[in-house]
C-alpha cells in the first residue's frame with residue numbers, strides 16, 4: 001500500500017471541522033488515532049489523525065506540514081476511536097473536542113506515552129529524637145508512614161493528613177523522611193483476601209442470569225433495594241470473568257468516586273489486584289499512567305467516574321454502571337454525554353454484557369425494561385436484615401412554623417439514641433440559613449450575579465452564593481434602610497447542627513455536606529469516625545444518598561421534602577423520590593428494624609403517598625404513565641439548544657433565529673418549543689435560555705440537526721452568545 005500524502009487532523013476546538021496537513025518525508029508510520037504536533041495559526045498544537053487521504057482540497061502552496069509525530073501507533077484503539085466518533089455524532093459535539101476530552105489531561109499536551117516515575121515518600125535511616133514530642137502532627141505522620149507497606153505518593157499523604165504540608169516539610173528538613181523518584185508498581189502488595197460471601201438466593205439467581213449471558217450484548221437492569229447486596233452480585237460476576245479469562249478486563253462506572261471510597265476498598269480486599277482508578281481527583285501523572293496501563297491490558301479492574309467510559313481497554317468483557325440513576329453520570333459542561341448511555345453503546349459495539357445497578361432505577365431504564373430492551377433482575381430483600389425500614393410522614397402543618405424537628409421525629413430521636421443507635425438527619429441545604437432578610441423593609445440578600453439568594457455561613461460570617469460561589473461579608477445593617485434588624489430565614493445544615501446542641505448535648509454531632517467534601521481527605525476521616533460510632537447524629541445533604549453503608553444507623557429523619565415536590569422541572573419528582581428512597585435506605589441495614597420520618601407540608605400528595613405506601617416501583621409506574629400522557633421523555637426525546645450571554649436580548653435574538661432555522665430545515669414532526677428561560681434565568685452574570693426540540697425517535701434526525709448546526713455556526717447572531725447542544729438533557733436549570 002502506498003503511503004498516503006495527507007492527513008485530516010482533529011484539533012481541540014469548538015470548530016466542527018477537520019484540518020488537512022501534509023505528511024512530510026521522514027514521517028513514515030502514520031496511523032489513524034496517532035497524535036501529532038501541527039502548526040495552527042501562530043501556535044503549534046496537538047492534533048489527532050482522523051483520516052489519511054490521497055488528495056487535499058487545500059492548495060498545495062498553502063497546506064502545512066505535520067511538525068512532529070507524537071505516537072507511533074494510535075493512542076486510542078479502533079474500538080474507542082469508533083465509540084468517541086459515535087458519541088460526538090450522537091451528542092452533536094465537535095469530534096476534535098470530543099477526542100481530546102476523552103484523553104487524560106497529560107496526554108492532551110505533547111507528553112510521551114512512556115511509563116513515568118513518580119515521587120514517593122520514604123523514611124530515612126535517621127532515628128527520630130525527642131524533639132518530635134513537641135510536634136505531635138509530625139510524630140503522627142511519621143508513625144503512619146512506618147506502618148505503610150506500599151509506596152506513599154504526595155497525594156496519598158495529603159489525603160491522609162489534610163492541611164499538613166508544613167509538618168511534612170518540617171519532617172523532610174529534619175532528615176526523617178525523603179522524596180524519591182520511583183516507578184509506581186502495578187502489583188499491590190500481597191494481602192489476605194476477603195473470602196467469598198455465600199450469596200442469598202436472589203443474589204445467586206441474579207448473578208447466574210448475568211453469567212449465562214456472558215460474551216454477548218445484553219443490558220441487565222439490576223434493581224435491588226438498598227442493602228440488598230448488589231455489590232456482591234457484581235463481585236460474583238467479576239470473579240467468574242477474571243477466573244475464566246486470564247486477560248479479561250472489567251469497567252465499573254460510579255457517579256462520584258470521592259463519595260464512595262468504600263467500593264474501592266471492598267474491590268481491593270476481594271480481588272487483591274491493582275484497581276485502576278480513573279477520576280479527576282488524582283494527579284495528572286497518575287491518571288495518565290493508569291490510563292496507559294489499562295490501554296496495554298495491564299490493569300484488569302477499572303473503577304472510574306463518567307470519563308472512564310472512553311478508556312481503551314483491549315480485553316473489556318463486562319461493564320457495570322453502579323447507581324445508574326445518578327445525575328452525575330451526565331457531563332454538565334463541554335461534551336454533554338451521559339456515561340450510562342455511552343456505556344450501553346460500548347457494550348453493544350463490543351458484544352459484551354452490561355449491568356445497570358440501582359435501588360431506584362431511572363425512568364429511562366425502567367421504560368427500557370418494560371419494553372424488554374433490558375433484562376430486569378430484582379433483589380427484593382436486604383442481605384443482612386429482615387425488614388425494610390418503616391416510613392412515616394410527619395405533617396408539618398400541625399407544627400409551629402419555625403419548628404425544625406416535629407414532635408414524633410424528636411421523640412424517635414431520643415428513643416434511638418437511648419438505645420445506642422446512630423441517627424441521620426437529611427436536609428438538602430448546606431450553610432447556616434438560606435436567606436438573610438431585613439425585618440423592617442423586606443430587603444433580601446441577593447446574589448448580584450444570579451437569580452438566587454445568598455446563603456449565610458456562620459463559621460466565617462459570610463454570605464455565599466451556592467450557584468456561583470460569590471462571597472461577601474455579612475451586612476451589619478440593611479443596605480436599603482440601615483436597620484440592624486436583619487433576620488436569618490430558614491435552616492441549613494449548620495443551623496440544624498447548632499439547634500441540636502442544646503437538646504442533644506450529650507451526643508456527638510457531625511455534618512456531611514459539600515463544605516466538608518471540598519477538603520481533601522476529610523470525608524474519608526468522617527466516614528471512618530461514623531463507622532467507629534464516634535458520632536451519634538449525622539446531619540447531611542445528598543452526599544448521604546450515595547450508597548454509603550452505615551451499619552448502626554437505625555433512624556433517618558428527612559427534614560424537608562417539599563422543595564422537590566414543588567419544582568417546575570418535570571424530572572424533579574423522579575429525583576426527589578430517588579433521593580428520598582436512597583437516604584431512607586441508610587436506615588436499619590443490620591439487625592435493628594429501621595425507622596424513617598419524612599417531614600412535609602403536603603402529606604396528601606398522591607405520588608408521595610404511592611411512594612411511601614407501595615414503594616418506588618409503583619411510584620415510577622404511575623409517574624411514567626403521566627409522562628406518557630404528556631409525551632415527555634422517555635416517551636419522546638429532547639434536544640435542547642442552549643444559549644447564554646451577559647445580555648439577555650442577544651440570547652433571545654439568537655434563539656429566535658435558531659428557531660426559525662430549525663422550523664425551516666427540520667422535518668414537520670419535530671416539535672420546536674421556546675425560547676424558554678432557564679429555570680434559573682441568570683447565573684454567574686449570564687442570562688440563559690434554550691429552545692427545545694421534541695422528537696419521537698432517538699437519533700432519527702441526526703443528519704438534519706447537523707445540517708441546522710452548520711447553519712447556526714455561521715449566524716452573526718451567534719457571535720455575542722455562547723451556545724451549546726444538549727441531547728437528552730437532564731434538567732432545565734443549566
Ligand code: ADP
Pocket residue numbers: 197198199200203224225226227228229230231232383384549
Ligand atoms: P447495596 O449495594 O445493594 O446497597 P451492599 O452490596 O453494599 O448493598 O450490601 C450491604 C451489606 O450487606 C454489605 O455490608 C455487604 O457486605 C452485606 N452483604 C451483601 N450480601 C451478603 C450476603 N450474601 N451475606 C452476607 N452479607 C452480605
Ligand code: ZN
Pocket residue numbers: 438439440441442443478479480481482483
Ligand atoms: Zn431594610
Ligand code: ZN
Pocket residue numbers: 447448449450452465466467468469470684
Ligand atoms: Zn451567584
